[in-house]
Amino acid sequence: MTTPTTTTVPVPAASTAVAGAPASEPLRIAVIVGSVRAERLGRVLADWAAGRAMSTGAGIDLIDLADSPLPDDALLQPGGGPRSPIADRVERADGYLFVTPEYNHSYPAGLKRAIDWHYREWMFKPATVLSYGVQGGLAATEHLRGVLAELHVVTTRRCVGLRAPWNDLDAGAFTPPPGVDEALDQALGELAWWAGVLREARRDRPYHR
Numbered sequence: 701m702t703t704p705t706t707t708t709v710p711v712p713a714a715s716t717a718v719a720g721a722p723a724s725e726p727l728r729i730a731v732i733v734g735s736v737r738a739e740r741l742g743r744v745l746a747d748w749a750a751g752r753a754m755s756t757g758a759g760i761d762l763i764d765l766a767d768s769p770l771p772d773d774a775l776l777q778p779g780g781g782p783r784s785p786i787a788d789r790v791e792r793a794d795g796y797l798f799v800t801p802e803y804n805h806s807y808p809a810g811l812k813r814a815i816d817w818h819y820r821e822w823m824f825k826p827a828t829v830l831s832y833g834v835q836g837g838l839a840a841t842e843h844l845r846g847v848l849a850e851l852h853v854v855t856t857r858r859c860v861g862l863r864a865p866w867n868d869l870d871a872g873a874f875t876p877p878p879g880v881d882e883a884l885d886q887a888l889g890e891l892a893w894w895a896g897v898l899r900e901a902r903r904d905r906p907y908h909r
Contacts, residue, residue: 726758726759727756727794727795727895727899728758728794729753729758729759729760729794729795729796729797729888729892730762730790730792730793730795731746731749731760731762731763731796732763732796732797732798732799733746733763733764733766734765734798735765735801736765736808740766741865742799742832743764743766744869744873744874745832745865745874746762746799747762747873748873749830750762752884752885752888753888756889758795758892761789761792763789768784768785768786768814770784770813770814771817776817787817787818787821790818791818791820791821793825794825794896794899795825795826795827795891795894795895795898796822796827796853797827797830797888797891798830798844799830799832800829800830800831800837800841801831801833801837801840802834802835802836802837802839806839806843807840807843812847815847819851822853823851824852824853824901824902824907825853825898826853826855826891827844827848827853827854827855827856828855828858828859828887829844830860830861830862831860831861831862832862833862833863834863834864835861835863836862837861837862838859841861854894856890856891856894857890858886858887858890860880860883860887862876862880
């Protein structure tokens with residue numbers, strides 16, 4: 701298994717400090733690997749996607765849920781639970797790229813657990829989705845949109861679905877078909893725009909219910 705990468709940008713740990721981050725500080729994008737199966741393609745695709753995301757100028761933090769155990773679900777409460785090992789990383793991110801397969805017409809249970817174990821960490825930030833499956837995994841994307849909306853997450857209009865990407869492997873690396881690089885770059889460009897806008901809003905005019 702490839703060694704997980706971590707964010708390349710020094711960031712403050714406290715949520716109030718993140719909200720007050722200077723506008724000149726590079727954005728932070730978390731690339732989240734949604735599959736935890738032993739035999740999976742998600743990490744290979746996430747490595748490729750993280751490389752593309754670096755072109756936005758953001759600091760990239762690759763969070764592999766297979767390497768990120770969560771507390772027991774018996775401890776889960778409305779709005780979260782005990783602080784998880786990845787809570788600080790989720791909180792520090794200004795935006796998210798979810799890399800997820802489609803399992804049984806939706807996204808994996810491991811990804812749902814990771815989402816449910818955090819609450820305020822996600823709020824008022826953007827996300828895009830890179831899905832994959834026999835038909836591109838787009839049902840996983842559509843199910844994620846509804847869940848993320850409940851957490852005040854803005855999902856980008858542009859998302860990318862990879863149809864049977866296991867046919868595009870070369871020496872263990874993903875070689876995208878024509879047009880896929882450009883499609884992901886467009887989604888990441890939209891993600892970076894939202895990330896900048898919403899970071900400014902969280903800092904200068906935080907939402908109050």
